[in-house]
Amino acid sequence: MSPPSENPCLSCGACCRTYRVSFYWGEALELGLPTELIEQVTPHLACMAGTNATQPRCVALGHGTAGPMACGVYPQRPSPCRELQIGDEKCNRARERHGLLPLSPQCS
């Protein structure tokens, strides 16, 4: 998900409802992610709670104040969320899965 500046993420959240958002456990500690928002996947790997499911939905989705699908832990979001960009392949695959039109990549 991209920065909250007039971006479509705030009313989309498709990527947060499509993929398992996994990262090294130590990253969660470094970022200060609340432990109740993460799940252990392996001894070294964690994921955002709710995303390791057949129909994923991150528990933090919709808990921000910037929009209906705003991330509730935006400053502490893990690396997969920082890496995914509007209009990239993963973004548009997620949007397609949720019946949304593809987006063009945006300059940052």
Ligand code: SF4
């Ligand atoms: S799928 Fe794309 S537009 Fe939607 S929230 Fe994720 S990055 Fe933003």
Ligand code: SF4
């Ligand atoms: S932490 Fe935020 S950006 Fe990452 S999947 Fe959850 S709601 Fe989306």
